Amino acid sequence: MIYFDNAATTKISENVLEEMMPYLKENYGNASSIYSLGQKSRAAIENSRIKIAEILKIKPSEIYFTSSGSESDNWAIKDILNKKEKNHIISSRIEHPAVLNSLKYVESKGIDVTLLSVDEFGNVNLDELKNSINDKTGLISIMFANNEIGTVEPVYEISKIARENNILFHTDAVQAIGNVKFNLKDLDVDMMSISGHKLGAPKGIGILYIKDGTEINSFIHGGSQERDRRASTENVASIVGIARAISDASENIDENIEYTKDLRDYFLEKLLNVDGIILNGPIENRLPGNINISLKGVKPQTMVRYLDMFDICVSQGSACAAGSIEPSYVLSAIGRSEELALSMIRISLNHNNTKEECDFVFDKILRGMKKFKK
Known part of the structure; x- marks a missing residue:
């Protein structure tokens, strides 16, 4: 084939699969359990968090494991419903459906949404972005790279514009991770979505990077996992897998x-x-x-x-x-x-x-x- x-x-890489297997077979404990089998899972999660943070040049406390890039996008965007005074989002016409359909949802709840046009190559117009900002703008969400035509957007410039106007900036980096060299210390975004299955990890695991100090509410309610911000029993093997996949991608x-x-x-x-x-x-x-x-x-x-x-x-x-x-x-x-x-x-x-x-x-x-x- x-x-x-x-x-x-992508196909799960052999390195990733090998590293995951112990947490699918022997070390299958629930990470919330206090006995040793559960604590092996807890240690695997936190070691994975540290590994990813070192690669992306961020703090481990800024990494939240999710089920997918789509969940991460939904979390980042729908939180604007909790911000009464900042009820305007700026995005683009060529975002992934996870972003566009989340925008449709919040728009139906009274949020004002501006979708920027793009040029013939898919590049966002930065002047249009600047002119679309108003005193109600609470979030800019522009993808790092387009999933259909591959355009790498000017996210560094967008981040600078967001900073200058005290606006949160989220970027969907699902296609960029492993394909574009970057670190979050230099990029300086507030939130970033990542998906494991685009770079040799399994389906069903993602990340939402949330910069320390960013005010954001829980999206999935239940237990106290992910520091009370994302409930659900952790997918330990896949967390180990995405950490190895990001590590391998970074190394090569x-x-x-x-x-x-x-x-x-x-x-x-x-x-x-x-x-x-x-x-x-x-x-x-x-x-x-x-x-x-x-x-x-x-x-x-x-x-x-x-x-x-x-x-x-x-x-x-x-x-x-x-x-x-x-x-x-x-x-x-x-x-x-x-x-x-x-x-x-x-x-x-x-x-x-x-x-x-x-x-x-x-x-x-x-x-x-x-x-x-x-």
């Missing part, structure tokens, strides 16, 4: 980014020489493994199913929108025609892919274009 859909999810990030970017550019050069294949998003300032193309005159569902016949996995867009017959809202936001927006496929590479795989997939895409193009 050739797996070219790493933006949707320079070589992985360089390798993946070179592979992407190699594949893109071949693809863009084909009549009817059009790149969506920027050439530069793009996630290293992201290739988003429109196949003019070809239905993406048809191409995805055709490639699947050869055990090739690609996406017709965001995994969260798979099966939709609506044009991609991200492509519509960057000005693509409905025809191009309805003919998009996303290929997402990582350091486990090869040029030989790219050559094989290119040949099948070429054949598919000849077979299905109207």
Whole structure:
């Protein structure tokens, strides 16, 4: 099988799986229990928190384990309902559905929402951001990198604008973690969402970074886990797994980014020489493994199913929108025609892919274009 859909999810790495196994088999105690089996789980959680904090250059107390990036997004955004005097949020038109649907929810509860436009490459307009700020603005939520077209947003500049105006800044870094080199000390955001299954950890584990001093209420109520802020018995094995995944990604990030970017550019050069294949998003300032193309005159569902016949996995867009017959809202936001927006496929590479795989997939895409193009 050739797996070219790493933006949707990744395979659990052998290192991660090996480190998780003791907490799925022998050390299965509840971390809230006071006997030794439970305290082994407690120690594993806190050691994982420390490990991640050292990598991201933050305090362990600023890391909160969640079930997913979507939960983290929901928590960060919906907390504005608790802020009576700061009832305005600024975000963008190309955010992940976890953000956009959370914004729709809070808007239905009386929160004022401003969605910024983006340019033809998916970049947020910073002047529009500045002009949208008012004395009621309580939160700016702009993704670090787009899940469909791979645009890396100017989050450092956005953070500076938020600081200057005393506004909380949240960023969804689900696609950026492991693909963009950064640390939170330099970035200086108030909240950041991370998901484990995008970088070799299992599904069902995420993180919300909450900077010390940030006022935020509990989102899930119940027990006293996560320092009384996020109830639910901790997923110990997956917490250990995400810590190992982040550690491995950090240790090899320079070589992985360089390798993946070179592979992407190699594949893109071949693809863009084909009549009817059009790149969506920027050439530069793009996630290293992201290739988003429109196949003019070809239905993406048809191409995805055709490639699947050869055990090739690609996406017709965001995994969260798979099966939709609506044009991609991200492509519509960057000005693509409905025809191009309805003919998009996303290929997402990582350091486990090869040029030989790219050559094989290119040949099948070429054949598919000849077979299905109207």
